[in-house]
Amino acid sequence: MEITKEAICGTLESNDLLVKVAPRNELEVVISSEVMRQFGVRIREVVEETLLQMGVTRGQVVIEDKGALDCAIRARVQAAVLRGCECDELNWGVL
Amino acid sequence: MNYGLEFELLYPKEDAGGAAEVRRLLRASNLDVEPDIQFFVVARKERRIVACAGLAGDVVKCVAIAAECRGTSLSLKLMNEVQQVASIERGHNHLFLYTKPENAVLFEGCGFHQVVSVLGSACLMENTPVGIRDYCDMLAAFRQPGERIGGIVVNANPFTLGHRHLVQQALGACDWLHVFVVSEDASAISYADRLDLVRAGLAGLDRVTVHAGSRYLVSKATFPSYFLKDAKVVEACSTALDLLIFRRYISPALGITHRFVGNEPFCAVTRKYNRDMHEWLEHASEEGPALRVVEIPRLEVGGIPVSASRVRQLLGEGDFEMMAHLVPATTLALMRAKYAGRARARTFRRETRIIEVK
Secondary structure (H helix, E strand, O other), X not given: OOOOOOEEEEOOOOOOEEEEEEOOOOEEEEEEEOOHHHXXXXXXXXXXXXXXXXXXXXXXXXXXXXXXXXXXXXXXXXXXXXXXXXXXXXXXXXX | OOXXXXXXXXXXXXXXXXXXXXXXXXXXXXXXXXXXXXXXXEEEEOOEEEEEEEEEOOEXXXXXXXXXXXXXXXXXXXHHHHHHHHHHHHOOOOOEEEEOHHHHHHHHOOOXXXXXXXXXXXXXXXXXXXXXXXXXXXXXXXXOOOOOEEEEEEOOOOOOHHHHHHHHHHHOOOOEEEEEXXXXXXXXXXXXXXXXXXXXXXXXXXXXXXXXXXXXXOOOOOOOOOOOOOHHHHHHHHHHHHHHHHHHHXXXXXXXXXXXXXXXXXOHHHHHHHHHHHHHHHOOOOOOOOOEXXXXXXXXXXXXXXXXXXXXXXXXXXXXXXXXXXOOHHHHHHHHHHHHHHHHHHHHHHHXXXXXXX
16 A cells, blocks of 8 residues: 555544654655553564555654553554555455 | 533634633633634533644634643543644644643643644644654755855745846755745735746756645744734744754755845845844754855845845735836746736626725
8 A cells, every 4th residue: 555645533532542654765764652661562563564564665664652452552553554545445354 | 520521612703602601711811813724613601612733724723721620631622622623624634733842741632742832932743753754865865066046035926037036046056956935825816826936037057956845844824923922923933944944854864055046125024034044044053954044145136136025015906017127937837827817806706896885
């Protein structure tokens, strides 16, 4: 999937995260988190896994995490990417 | 914790009652309503406004929270709402805000990151950790080899022979010159036209790169007057933020060692900006390597310094013969073709209004 426009998803509420995506020529994931020291590595894993599953190889993904669980991270990243790809037809099986 | 909290948009020009309530809330935090705010995001509790944040284009201003609601993470909810509204309703994903340095930590919790800070007065923040970095990466692609690399920022409203003179003089003193055109569309001549005229006016000169402006470079919308009552302090710190961005980010990205500027015989504000340039760019500090600021005497035609404001005056008067002595052919042609009609139209409208009054 190709990120073609800027999009956001999520909130800055506790236990949630705000995901912003933008078109770029290379893939870049930037993470800020309240729990960076404890879970920074795991958050990055979840984000990169999700992007890989969706076939996103290019684009900037900026994350402000407020201590979200893995499932929330996955859902927010998916929704932000779908918005950024202006994607109408979705292969739910892959997600 | 925030029972009964409702967020809504408030347009101060359409809702006088709401605007007055917002004004009272801001005044309690020693802030004023800025006239360029398009709308406020407000939080209501039992119909009373307990928090507000204004949006003027891509700049968040006038953020206040009622004293009794502080410490309830309301600021987080408010700033979250602002970013959602700005993105979805206005398409602004990249926001800026000014605050006092002591409040920066509060906004850092809301997804904002510091760009520059002037101790004791003001701090510029943006809602991305990589905004200014991306801009510097983009600029770095235009780096040129050389020991003396010059930088000039022009509004060129419109481009005159004075600008060309400044660039030629600067080129005599450096190996390469980067010219930035202010991108704020708040001038008589549109940004697109100003940029085209700079490019056309400098065509044929080697060792010059003309750059499009950016939000990080003399952008008028990002002016931190909202939390400072004293106009003199406002002026001082706004130039400081702008100049510190140039020094800390833009100069290192391009290897700029010298900033060139025309001396200013007319405008007091520009004269002050030139003075501040020496202060913030030349003097030692932790804000990156020092630059040399070089003031170049203005080009004079018939004993009078050439200025863009004089050209605009001539445009208003329709005196293209006089203008031809002050601007290159490319500027003259566009002024004649595109802006002369507008100047006339404006005069005409003014006349009809006078007739109506009678």
